[in-house]
Amino acid sequence: MxxxxxxxxxxxxxxxxxxxxxxxxxxxxxxxxxxxxxxxxxxxxxxxxxxxxxxxxxxxxxxxxxxxxxxxxxxxxxxxxxxxxxxxxxxxxxxxxxxxxxxxxxxxxxxxxxxxxxxxxxxxxxxxxxxxxxxxxxxxxxxxxxxxxxxxxxxxxxxxxxxxxxxxxxxxxxxxxxxxxxxxxxxxxxxxxxxxxxxxxxxxNKGIITFDMICRGGDWGGPVGRNLHSSNEAWVESPVWKLIQCLASMRDETGKVLINGFYDGVTPPTSEEETIINELLKTFNEETLKEELSVKRFKYNLKGRELILQYLYQPTLNIMGIASGYVGPGTKTIIPHEARAKLDIRLHPDQDPEKIWKNIQNHLLEKNFRNVELKLHDASPGSKTxxxxxxxxxxxxxxxxxxxxxxxxxxxxxxxxxxxxxxxxxxxxxxxxxxxxxxxxxxxxxxxxxxxxxxxxxxxxxxxxxxxxxxxxxx
Amino acid sequence: MxxxxxxxxxxxxxxxxxxxxxxxxxxxxxxxxxxxxxxxxxxxxxxxxxxxxxxxxxxxxxxxxxxxxxxxxxxxxxxxxxxxxxxxxxxxxxxxxxxxxxxxxxxxxxxxxxxxxxxxxxxxxxxxxxxxxxxxxxxxxxxxxxxxxxxxxxxxxxxxxxxxxxxxxxxxxxxxxxxxxxxxxxxxxxxxxxxxxxxxxxxxNKGIITFDMICRGGDWGGPVGRNLHSSNEAWVESPVWKLIQCLASMRDETGKVLINGFYDGVTPPTSEEETIINELLKTFNEETLKEELSVKRFKYNLKGRELILQYLYQPTLNIMGIASGYVGPGTKTIIPHEARAKLDIRLHPDQDPEKIWKNIQNHLLEKNFRNVELKLHDASPGSKTxxxxxxxxxxxxxxxxxxxxxxxxxxxxxxxxxxxxxxxxxxxxxxxxxxxxxxxxxxxxxxxxxxxxxxxxxxxxxxxxxxxxxxxxxx
Incomplete structure (x- = not known):
């Protein structure tokens, strides 16, 4: 030129x-x-x-x-x-x-x-x-x-x-x-x-949904507006247990998300993508990646192509944070009146974030976690070129x-x-x-x-x- | 006199x-x-x-x-x-x-x-x-x-x-x-x-066990020593999910504790205690109690004798607090490298706290939660006169x-x-x-x-x- x-x-x-x-x-x-x-x-x-x-x-x-x-x-x-x-x-x-x-x-x-x-x-x-x-x-x-x-x-x-x-x-x-x-x-x-x-x-890039889950004591049970002495947990419900059980209902121990329709819209690699992945595998090194990420092990001990597919093609339900009650030194024997978690979902670029968000809402209704409040921050799709x-x-x-x-x-x-x-x-x-x-x-x-x-x-x-x-x- | x-x-x-x-x-x-x-x-x-x-x-x-x-x-x-x-x-x-x-x-x-x-x-x-x-x-x-x-x-x-x-x-x-x-x-x-x-x-009075449960990234997986960008949750394990799943494995949604032997040593009211409870029922008022405790509802909508029995004769597994990652305003898209919870157990006065503590430890081994660390604060029995x-x-x-x-x-x-x-x-x-x-x-x-x-x-x-x-x- x-x-x-x-x-x-x-x-x-x-x-x-x-x-x-x-x-x-x-x-x-x-x-x-x-x-x-x-x-x-x-x-x-x-x-x-x-x-x-x-x-x-x-x-x-x-x-x-x-x-x-x-x-x-x-x-x-x-x-x-x-x-x-x-x-x-x-x-x-x-x-x-x-x-x-x-x-x-x-x-x-x-x-x-x-x-x-x-x-x-x-x-x-x-x-x-x-x-x-x-x-x-x-x-x-x-x-x-x-x-x-x-x-x-x-x-x-x-x-x-x-x-x-x-x-x-x-x-x-x-x-x-x-x-x-x-x-x-x-x-x-x-x-x-x-x-x-x-x-x-x-x-x-992948799409994203970010949201809060909050459980407070109310008509359903639990302490309202203030923490209670923990001896009362025998007869009073606990909002933090409720939130934890709600979270646990959303994902099994292998990491699979249990929300109906959570994987809807996930497509396997196209032939164009397969070509890119095959090329990528020539320079992809999971050992270097472990060091960069400061991890000792990948999920399911995956390697190479399977690891790349897991990373790109699996939507995730991640907990960015959770907080309730007292976690300082010693003990403070309370039932916390409130518990909150912050989550993000990473979507395959072909997934529709609005549908997935509806599925999350439905999950809480179906599993009878009406006492857990959902608060959406963002729901944006991914993108492919x-x-x-x-x-x-x-x-x-x-x-x-x-x-x-x-x-x-x-x-x-x-x-x-x-x-x-x-x-x-x-x-x-x-x-x-x-x-x-x-x-x-x-x-x-x-x-x-x-x-x-x-x-x-x-x-x-x-x-x-x-x-x-x-x-x-x-x- | x-x-x-x-x-x-x-x-x-x-x-x-x-x-x-x-x-x-x-x-x-x-x-x-x-x-x-x-x-x-x-x-x-x-x-x-x-x-x-x-x-x-x-x-x-x-x-x-x-x-x-x-x-x-x-x-x-x-x-x-x-x-x-x-x-x-x-x-x-x-x-x-x-x-x-x-x-x-x-x-x-x-x-x-x-x-x-x-x-x-x-x-x-x-x-x-x-x-x-x-x-x-x-x-x-x-x-x-x-x-x-x-x-x-x-x-x-x-x-x-x-x-x-x-x-x-x-x-x-x-x-x-x-x-x-x-x-x-x-x-x-x-x-x-x-x-x-x-x-x-x-x-x-009832007995008590207080302890911490901590999960950190390590050889089993998860980010080690620092938080990771949450896009990595597709291929990297999450310590906070692990802790939540461990907690959820310990208790069902009705509040029943799923740890083997957790109820060992619980005895029904003695005839002396039955006499006391019958007397107590004459002045026991669950509506006043609700107001005192700032709750709208007791567990299982119990009343009277059943409510008193639930309070006194059921050991409990309570979460005093839990913390991991970020829960401030907006979002911080991370996999937290550490999660910790603080729990207390209230024991029937006839239960042996050391045996119950062993049962907790066994539960984690049996359910394959070896990556969740237990830290005992106190294990003291209750008392009856x-x-x-x-x-x-x-x-x-x-x-x-x-x-x-x-x-x-x-x-x-x-x-x-x-x-x-x-x-x-x-x-x-x-x-x-x-x-x-x-x-x-x-x-x-x-x-x-x-x-x-x-x-x-x-x-x-x-x-x-x-x-x-x-x-x-x-x-």
């Missing part, structure tokens, strides 16, 4: 300026959880789109969180007169900062050595993900400066609530599908090399051009609200890019500046984005 | 002095949980015995608690040349004080009005139980001043750890039975009238002389270490006396000074103790 050499030369010549632009973005705080700098950062992001010659809108959120209002979405449009339209998804918000734990100011974006990576920009958002997002704008600016226009049209959708649940984004996309009707595919720019230079690609989608092929091709060792997964076990692209808008979604950073969600978050061994620096990250855009335009 | 009128006259004449002695005892702090004033109060208590003409010893504790050493026992002996020897059990320790919540200084023992009881002494320990204990010494002093000697010999055993588990007391009695071989019966002085002037008498024991007859006779409305229970559902008297020493035990106080374990603890309606004041409390001692001597 020698016709891009002029763009690459431009990027090299403007390296210092590009780094300064990244630093400048990182110096604008945007902590969604604490509501710091959100409107300012949204406006700044909108300006980046306008600087490319696009149109941008800062859209107020209709969402009300418990501690703050929702934060604005940045919606933008850049018409390049191209055939294809790419929906660029991004986030301008970051995790909170615990200032005193940082060696350098978290919004200073200072450049310091971090062994073994050499010089790095240190700031909240450096890798997750304002650093790569601004590098993408640098890449777009370089193309426009040299070529006059991008090879694809772009719809920008950059949210300020990625770290707090994306409610505004999900609401907006569901209600405004027509604004995205031109989009052929969606992409999130990242710097996704690990410490060894490898990249993990997931072509989708075909490995044959042009956007995926363009991404894989670009990785190959950089000789990046990659591990492809049919989808990931975690959750991200990518169903808004694949299910609501019906377009494929991929996340990707080269470069490396770390300590996301921790002090001294960093992104590395220059190529170090197999890990690429920021100028290559920008060049990768350029190549990827052209590769996609050509598919 | 007109020959006691001179003693009663003495008590009336020395009322102010007696109150001052009570105040003086209450002004000496003795908070066992926090280790405040313990040695000073033990010495003071020993001096009270010596002032009667007895011998007293302050015995150091061999026990080491987590936060402090054990506190001394006060052992004393007063030979009256009488036929009968009474073991007087008492406690010189109190609950801690949260100073800022009191209207008057907790160790000031000031006298103030408390509606509707008139003048009261307000102090930590006023009712529980330094007030009644010192009133008992006043009564003994009065008898000796007037009659020259008590009608029974006394062995004093006054502990400083009643509020923290009585470990020193239990250890001492088990190891020094010969010191108590003369004792015919044991008694604890109290001011046991409720707000309506009624008295509840329990001729024993025959209604035909002379000490009981003397107590009931004394109550009748004061026309006190009394409700007798075969034994109570709570625990007190009275097995050291009934089982270790083989002598009957009774607690009793008239008078009233309240807010034990709470701010503004009080004991009422003068007779108010059916509730007797402190001079009658002392006279009651005098009568009771003579009634016992005469049985």
């Amino acid at each position: 020698s016709e891009l050499n002029d763009v690459f030369k431009f990027i090299d010549e403007h390296f210092d300026e590009h780094i300064q632009k990244i630093q400048s973005y990182l110096r604008q705080p945007s902590v969604s959880g604490e509501g710091i700098g959100m409107h300012e950062c949204a406006e700044l992001t909108a300006k980046y789109i306008e600087n490319l010659g696009g149109e941008a809108e800062v859209i107020s959120s209709p969402i009300k969180y418990a501690e703050h209002p929702g934060w604005p979405l940045v919606y933008g449009w850049l018409d390049s007169g191209a055939d294809k339209t790419l929906l660029v998804y991004g986030m301008y918000d970051t995790q909170p900062v615990e200032e005193e734990k940082w060696d350098y100011p978290p919004f200073g974006a200072e450049i310091h050595e971090i062994s073994p990576f050499g010089q790095c920009i240190i700031a909240r958002g450096a890798i997750n993900t304002k650093g790569p997002l601004r590098a993408m704008f640098n890449a777009f600016e370089a193309i426009i400066a040299v070529k006059g226009r991008l090879p694809v049209n772009i719809i920008f959708l950059i949210e300020g609530e990625e770290e707090i649940g994306s409610l505004t984004l999900i609401d907006y996309v569901k209600k405004n599908k027509e604004e995205f009707r031109e989009a052929d595919a969606s992409w999130m720019a990242g710097a996704r090399q690990d410490r060894n230079g490898k990249v993990r690609i997931s072509l989708g 075909s490995p044959n989608a042009p956007i995926v092929k363009a991404m894989l091709k670009t990785y190959d051009e950089y000789k990046i060792e990659k591990q492809i997964w049919p989808f990931s076990g975690g959750f991200a609200p990518t169903f808004i692209f694949t299910k609501v808008l019906g377009i494929p979604f991929i996340s990707g890019g080269i470069g490396h950073g770390g300590r996301a969600h921790a002090p001294n978050e960093y992104i590395i500046l220059n190529k170090t061994g197999p890990i690429y620096g920021i100028s290559d990250m920008e060049k990768f984005y350029v190549k990827f855009l052209y590769n996609y335009a050509e598919t | 007109s020959e006691l009128n001179d003693v009663f006259k003495f008590i009336d004449e020395h009322f102010d002095e007696h109150i001052q002695k009570i105040q003086s005892y209450l002004r000496q702090p003795s908070v066992s949980g926090e280790g405040i004033g313990m040695h000073e109060c033990a010495e003071l208590t020993a001096k009270y015995i010596e002032n009667l003409g007895g011998e007293a010893e302050v015995i150091s504790s061999p026990i080491k608690y987590a936060e402090h050493p054990g506190w001394p026992l006060v052992y004393g002996w007063l030979d009256s040349g009488a036929d009968k020897t009474l073991l007087v059990y008492g406690m010189y320790d109190t609950q801690p004080v949260e100073e800022e919540k009191w209207d008057y200084p907790p160790f000031g023992a000031e006298i103030h009005e408390i509606s509707p009881f008139g003048q009261c002494i307000i102090a930590r320990g006023a009712i529980n139980t330094k007030g009644p204990l010192r009133a008992m010494f006043n009564a003994f002093e009065a008898i000796i001043a007037v009659k020259g000697r008590l009608p029974v010999n006394i062995i004093f055993l006054i502990e400083g750890e009643e509020e923290i588990g009585s470990l020193t007391l239990i250890d001492y009695v088990k190891k020094n039975k010969e010191e108590f071989r003369e004792a015919d019966a044991s008694w604890m002085a109290g001011a046991r009238q409720d707000r309506n002037g009624k008295v509840r008498i329990s001729l024993g 025959s209604p035909n024991a002379p000490i009981v007859k003397a107590m009931l006779k004394t109550y009748d002389e004061y026309k006190i409305e009394k409700q007798i229970w075969p034994f109570s559902g709570g625990f007190a270490p009275t097995f050291i008297f009934t089982k270790v020493l083989g002598i009957p035990f009774i607690s009793g006396g008239i008078g009233h106080g309240g807010r034990a374990h709470a701010p503004n603890e009080y004991i009422i000074l003068n007779k108010t309606g059916p509730i007797y004041g402190i001079s009658d409390m002392e006279k009651f103790y005098v009568k009771f001692l003579y009634n016992y001597a005469e049985t």
Whole structure:
């Protein structure tokens, strides 16, 4: 792709300026959880789109969180007169900062050595993900400066609530599908090399349901509003026993979930997925994984293909937490008047979270646990993108051009609200890019500046984005 | 019993002095949980015995608690040349004080009005139980001043750890039975009238086992030493699920405990107990009880005799508390690496706690819950005293002389270490006396000074103790 050499030369010549632009973005705080700098950062992001010659809108959120209002979405449009339209998804918000734990100011974006990576920009958002997002704008600016226009049209959708649940984004996309009707595919720019230079690609993710289960004393029995001396347990019901029995009724000792219909919608691997899994098995190592996860044993002592299938294709019912009564030193002989548990369900991408939630509710009615209250937090489906989608092929091709060792997964076990692209808008979604950073969600978050061994620096990250855009335009 | 009128006259004449002695005892702090004033109060208590003409010893504790050493026992002996020897059990320790919540200084023992009881002494320990204990010494002093000697010999055993588990007391009695071989019966002085002037008498109490159950990730599976992202629950075991399944295996949904041998040693009511229960049913009111306990319904909707039998004769397996992972606002998608529960078992007085504890351990082995750790805190048997024991007859006779409305229970559902008297020493035990106080374990603890309606004041409390001692001597 020698016709891009002029763009690459431009990027090299403007390296210092590009780094300064990244630093400048990182110096604008945007902590969604604490509501710091959100409107300012949204406006700044909108300006980046306008600087490319696009149109941008800062859209107020209709969402009300418990501690703050929702934060604005940045919606933008850049018409390049191209055939294809790419929906660029991004986030301008970051995790909170615990200032005193940082060696350098978290919004200073200072450049310091971090062994073994050499010089790095240190700031909240450096890798997750304002650093790569601004590098993408640098890449777009370089193309426009040299070529006059991008090879694809772009719809920008950059949210300020990625770290707090994306409610505004999900609401907006569901209600405004027509604004995205031109989009052929969606992409999130990242710097996704690990410490060894490898990249993990997931072509989708599982769905999620999160909810609370609460049992309190009431008309059915149990102490009402205050704990009782435990001698009364002989004649008074116990809400914590009730909750435990309700939980135990939902799952057997092997881990199988006993809720009717819980496995409805689980599909076996498609032939495309089988191909991916067979390829994945060549680099999958359960011993390394045990160390990474700090576990001594996997369920049922599974290995290889069976372990991967268990991880991806089995929905789970997990207890995030449970609390009742007294667990401090010594004893406090009480019947607690209240018990609560917090659970999450991980769904196969083809499962319908609303149906599964109904099944949970039915289980409690059928098993006569009407005295256990259910409180839903979230029920969102998973997502899958075909490995044959042009956007995926363009991404894989670009990785190959950089000789990046990659591990492809049919989808990931975690959750991200990518169903808004694949299910609501019906377009494929991929996340990707080269470069490396770390300590996301921790002090001294960093992104590395220059190529170090197999890990690429920021100028290559920008060049990768350029190549990827052209590769996609050509598919 | 007109020959006691001179003693009663003495008590009336020395009322102010007696109150001052009570105040003086209450002004000496003795908070066992926090280790405040313990040695000073033990010495003071020993001096009270010596002032009667007895011998007293302050015995150091061999026990080491987590936060402090054990506190001394006060052992004393007063030979009256009488036929009968009474073991007087008492406690010189109190609950801690949260100073800022009191209207008057907790160790000031000031006298103030408390509606509707008139003048009261307000102090930590006023009712529980330094007030009644010192009133008992006043009564003994009065008898000796007037009659020259008590009608029974006394062995004093006054502990400083009643509020923290009585470990020193239990250890001492088990190891020094010969010191108590003369004792015919044991008694604890109290001011046991409720707000309506009624008295509840329990001729024993249930036994107790308290223990922790802990499950952590380890060789069997689960995250080791740190929480894991909950997407991993598909292939990694969950310690909190394991604990919940272990708990659920121990008890069915009706409340029946599924541990083999859990009900071993439970005996049906004896004919003596049947008589007591039939009498008890005349004043037992489950509706009032519901209100007192703040419950809307008893287990299995039981009433009357069946409810009393359920309360007293059924051992229970209660969860005092459980904790694992995250239960704060929102969600934290983790598999917790550890889960812990705190349980207590209430045993029928005839059950053997050591056998039951073995059964619990066996259950975990048999049901393959080797990954759930058991940690025993306490395993102590219950206790029963025959209604035909002379000490009981003397107590009931004394109550009748004061026309006190009394409700007798075969034994109570709570625990007190009275097995050291009934089982270790083989002598009957009774607690009793008239008078009233309240807010034990709470701010503004009080004991009422003068007779108010059916509730007797402190001079009658002392006279009651005098009568009771003579009634016992005469049985």
